[in-house]
Amino acid sequence: MTKALVSPSILSADFVNLERDVKRLAEWGADYVHCDVMDGVYVKNLTFGMPMIKAIKRISPLPLDVHLMITEPERYLDEFVSAGADIVTFHPDASRDPERALDMLGERGVKRGIVINPDVRLEDYIRLLHKCDVLLVMSVFAGLGGQKFIPETLDTVRRGKKYILENGLDVIIEIDGGVGAANAATCREAGVDMIVAGSAVFNASDPAGVVNALRG
Ligand code: DX5
Ligand code: ZN
Numbered sequence: 545m546t547k548a549l550v551s552p553s554i555l556s557a558d559f560v561n562l563e564r565d566v567k568r569l570a571e572w573g574a575d576y577v578h579c580d581v582m583d584g585v586y587v588k589n590l591t592f593g594m595p596m597i598k599a600i601k602r603i604s605p606l607p608l609d610v611h612l613m614i615t616e617p618e619r620y621l622d623e624f625v626s627a628g629a630d631i632v633t634f635h636p637d638a639s640r641d642p643e644r645a646l647d648m649l650g651e652r653g654v655k656r657g658i659v660i661n662p663d664v665r666l667e668d669y670i671r672l673l674h675k676c677d678v679l680l681v682m683s684v685f686a687g688l689g690g691q692k693f694i695p696e697t698l699d700t701v702r703r704g705k706k707y708i709l710e711n712g713l714d715v716i717i718e719i720d721g722g723v724g725a726a727n728a729a730t731c732r733e734a735g736v737d738m739i740v741a742g743s744a745v746f747n748a749s750d751p752a753g754v755v756n757a758l759r760g
Contacts, residue, residue, distance in 0.1 A: 545729075545732055545733060545760065546732075546737075546760075547732075547759050547760045548728070548731075548732050548736060548737055548738055548739045548758065548759055548760055549575040549576065549716075549737060549738040549739070549759075550573070550574045550575050550576075550738070550739055550741070550755050550758045550759050551574065551575060551576035551577070551578040551609045551718070551738055551739065551740045551741075552569055552572075552574050552577070552578060552740070552741055552742065552745040552746070552755070553578040553579075553580055553689060553720075553740050553741065553742035553745075554566065554569075554577060554578065554579060554580075554600070554742075555578075555580045555591065555689045555742045556689050556690070556742035556743045556745070556746035556747065557746055558746075562600070563603050565746070566600055566603060566604050566606075567603065567604075567605065568751070569604075569606055570604075570605040570606050571752070572745070572751045572752040572755045573752055573755045573756060573759070574606060574745075574755050575606065575607075575738075576606055576607055576608065576609040576630070576631070576738075577600060577604050577606050577607070577608050577609065578609045578611060578720070578740045578742075579592075579596070579597055579600065579608055579609065579610045579611065579629075580611050580613065580689075580742075581593060581597075581610060581611065581612050581613060581614060581624075582613045582614070582686075582687065583613065583614035583615060585614070585615045586613050586614050586615040586635065586638045586686075587613045587686055587687035588687055589687050589688060593620075594620070594623045594624060594626075594627045595627075597610060597624060597627040597628055597629060598627040598628060600628075601627060601628030602628075607630035607631070608628055608629050608630050608631070609630065609631040609633075609718075609740075610624055610629035610630075610631065610632050610633070611633050611659065611680065611686075611720065611740075612624070612632065612633065612634040612635070613635060613638075613659075613686045613687065614634070614638065615638050616638065616639060616640055617634035617635075617638060617639055617645060618639055618640065618641065618644065618645040618648060621634075621645060621648050621649055621652075622648070622652070625649070625652040625654050629654060630654060630655060631654065631655040631656070631657065631677070631678060632649055632654055632655070632656055632657075633656070633657040633658065633659045633678055633680045633718075634658065634659060635658070635659045635660075635661060635664075635686065636658045636659075636664075636669045636672060637661070637664050637669075642658065642669065642672055643672060643675065646658075646672060646675040646676065647675070650675065655677040655678060656675070656676060656677055656678070657676045657677055657678030657679055657680055657715075657718070658672050658673075658676055658679060658680070659680040659681075659682060659686070659720075660679070660680070660681050660682060660700055660704075661682045661685060661686055662682055662683075662684070662685055662694050662696070662697050662700075663685070666681075666700050666703055666704055667703075670704075670707055673704070673707060673708060673711070673713055673715050674711070674713065676713075676715050677714070677715060677716065678715065678716055678717075678718055678738070679704045679708070679715055679716070679717050679718070680717075680718040680719075680720055680740075681697055681700045681701050681704065681717060681718070681719050681720070681736075682697065682719075682720055682721055683697040683698075683719050683720060683721040683722055683723060683731075684720075684721030684722045685721075686720075686721075689742040689743055690742070690743045691721055691722050692722050693721065693722030693723060693727055694721075694722070695730075697719075698730065698731065698734040701717055701719065701731070701734040701735050701736055702734050702735060704717055704735070705717060705734070705735030716737035716738055717735055717736050717737050717738070718736070718737070718738040718739070718740060719731050719736045719738070719739055719740065720740035721740070723739050723740065723741050723744065723758070724741060724743075724744030724754070724758075725744065725753075725754055725757035725758065728757060728758045728760065729760060732760050739758045739759075741754070741758055744758075745758075
């Protein structure tokens with residue numbers, strides 16, 4: 545089994561010491577900084593927007609993996625790219641025209657992808673994978689860190705992997721929510737290439753050890 549990329553979510557970082565925590569991610573061996581943008585409309589919670597991405601970009605040694613949990617993401621894609629996002633993923637069910645949104649990201653030259661919540665059928669959006677670099681499968685309902693992993697979502701990972709392989713696509717599968725050292729191997733076995741983890745990394749006594757365990 546191949547190793548996974550690791551993208552810790554700064555939602556679980558100490559916002560007062562964000563510069564310190566973002567810089568530590570590189571020391572812990574992570575590959576990306578996962579930034580959870582929530583608008584209080586598509587999801588109940590509110591987090592941060594473009595100015596925060598811009599600020600993190602200034603100090604982060606690692607590329608930014610920006611997960612947009614916002615309604616009509618197409619309104620802000622340009623600004624998130626300009627702020628320094630390296631990967632932009634959005635929920636297609638929140639978009640008026642997900643195909644156009646992917647085209648906009650493609651024109652800006654960033655890596656792009658769609659996010660599938662546990663109650664969204666991958667098959668309703670699967671043709672969009674032809675325009676994606678990333679398929680992000682939510683293993684909890686988007687909106688909050690620290691939730692319990694939903695094992696049934698691994699079936700979405702498997703179906704996504706099958707489609708990607710059958711169609712010869714260059715798309716990686718990312719998983720997000722409730723993942724830690726204990727269930728990372730199951731995720732990788734199902735076909736996951738990149739693991740997001742918030743609480744499992746930031747609440748650990750040995751975060752570098754957790755990053756290493758997630759990678760496999
Ligand atoms: C949830 C976010 C996740 C979250 C993961 O809506 O998309 O990225 O921060 O947190 P954990 O790993 O604690 O479930
Ligand atoms: Zn996320």
